Amino acid sequence: MSVAERGPAVARTVPPPVPAPRRTPVPSRAVVVVAPLSLAIALGLWGIRRKDTMWGDESVTYQLAHRDLAQIWRTAQHVDLVHVLHYAVMHEVFGLFGAGLLTLRLPSVLATAVAASGVGLLGLRLAGPRAGLLAGLVFPLLPQVQKYAQEGRSYAMVCALVTWATYALVVGVPHRARWRWAVYGATMLAACLLHEFAVLALVAHGVTLVVSRVPRAVLKAWSVTAAGVVAGLLPLVIRSAGQSEQVSWISGPVRLPGLLAVAVVGVACALAPLEARGPVRLPVLAVPIVVLPGLLLLIASLVKPLFVDRYVLYSNIGIALLLGAWMDHFHRRQRSSRNTWIAAVAVLAALVPPSLSLRTPQSRSDDVTAIGAAVREEGRPGDGLLYLSGRHRILTAANPEDTRFLTDLALAQDPVSSNTLAGVELPARDIAARMLEFDRIVAVRAASAHSPADPREEAKTSTLRRHFREYGTTRVDGARVTVYVRDRAPAP
Structure with a gap:
């Protein structure tokens, strides 16, 4: 058999070239x-x-x-x-x-x-x-x-x-x-x-x-x-x-x-x-x-x-x-x-x-911007403002304009001058007396809060219950803002 005749047989035995694996570049x-x-x-x-x-x-x-x-x-x-x-x-x-x-x-x-x-x-x-x-x-x-x-x-x-x-x-x-x-x-x-x-x-x-x-x-x-x-x-x-x-x-x-x-x-x-x-x-x-x-x-x-x-x-x-x-x-x-x-x-x-x-805003547990806006929306100039409890005063403190025309009924000393977060409140008797001077009160309560067993908080809630009636409540992320109006025929 000639060399020319053996050529194709030899060619068929050579495997096809294998491509080299592509290497992923390494980041610097x-x-x-x-x-x-x-x-x-x-x-x-x-x-x-x-x-x-x-x-x-x-x-x-x-x-x-x-x-x-x-x-x-x-x-x-x-x-x-x-x-x-x-x-x-x-x-x-x-x-x-x-x-x-x-x-x-x-x-x-x-x-x-x-x-x-x-x-x-x-x-x-x-x-x-x-x-x-x-x-x-x-x-x-x-x-x-x-x-x-x-x-x-x-x-x-x-x-x-x-x-x-x-x-x-x-x-x-x-x-x-x-x-x-x-x-x-x-x-x-x-x-x-x-x-x-x-x-x-x-x-x-x-x-x-x-x-x-x-x-x-x-x-x-x-x-x-x-x-x-x-x-x-x-x-x-x-x-x-x-x-x-x-x-x-x-x-x-x-x-x-x-x-x-x-x-x-x-x-x-x-x-x-x-x-x-x-x-x-x-x-x-x-x-x-x-x-x-x-x-x-x-x-x-x-x-x-x-x-x-x-x-x-x-x-x-x-x-x-x-x-x-x-x-x-x-x-x-x-x-x-x-x-x-x-x-x-x-x-x-x-x-x-x-x-x-x-x-x-809903991804956080509360929204103090919305709470302050609700207070501003519901309140009228000259209304009383009440926090239930007092430590929740920080919920509206970021923007003082929201509460500018309202009177904080329980506040004796503001947070800055008292070196506190929420200020210092009046004694329970004085808080109740100030509340009775107003016909409308805007109350702020954190959504999941329970009023602590404190004389001041008890005075707030008992005075609202006896002398005021709920006029309307706005629920926002993290709090309730409720307007109370004076009831001239208080319950016993």
Whole structure:
């Protein structure tokens, strides 16, 4: 057989060329930082005004930040000492940029963005660039993070500080430089001074180091640093313990099912064979942050109810890391990126309804803007104004124009001059006597409130019952505004 005749047979035995697998480009460090930060800012600015409404806790921040630093400190001796650093920070922010609704909330937006970039860097260091990028992008998408990114309170700032303290911890383990531990301790102490329950993250960090079996020198350095943080926080804890009345509204765990669901998802993600880099594995860092702070707060609630989900907002750092690492693992296992895209689109679609809902006034437990507007609408110049109870005076204090033409019947000394949140009220006898001088009274009562067993509150309710009749009630988000008119034939 000739060579020409054997040619086709040889050609048929040569296998077709196999195309090289397409490798997904690895994101750079800059992308891991900038992309989450940009997404967090965009989500934070989206609908940030919530139709120009404000809720009760934000109203407290707004009012106290308008006072000077000495007044803030004197007020904190009576109430809200745990938030005094935040009020001082917001006072300075108002002084620099003006006191408005955007100024009230923008620090939380920026803090969330800083936290998102920190989560990205944590993921990069613990599980690689793609896992870091995904974790950083997941973090600002989490509904609870979106909610508190648009609130004039300290929770987003605490979350940012805990994020970067965690990053300083992870970086400090292999290097063991003293200045790194000093940075870690200072950042954690700042977070704890903004809100005491940030100290629970310190416990999670300790568990991470023990489980990771780091060298004894590292454990000793962390122990010394943690002791310094606790010592710095202790005076605030002792002084604020006498103000436990301010959390008396907590009768049981607030929004516990959501936190439990997050913990279950986080533990499920941790069971996957996630990529590990360095002496601290990502699941060993993330799971304690997700589980321990909430669990410890629940245990403390057996003695006194304290559990509110926003107090441990920083637990979302752990769930974002776990979800980012799990998605990276899922992507690496898939031969085609089609399934990855389908999963990503499904998750984004599921997040749309809660994201829209969080940007409405109804997403908060009350709306002090609507309450003040109802008082202004129902009241006539010269009417009496009554708060049931007196501590709910803060519900209309954000905009004094709403109550300008009404007479506060129970007020003896205003909140600013008395260095309190709600002012000082008259004795019960004087309140009843002043009420009888008016033919119309506008009464404000929080929707879920029960009047405390106090002589002043009893005088208000008994005088209304005996000498006035209800003319009409307006129900708004978080309160009832009722107009009472004088009944000239009082009931016995």
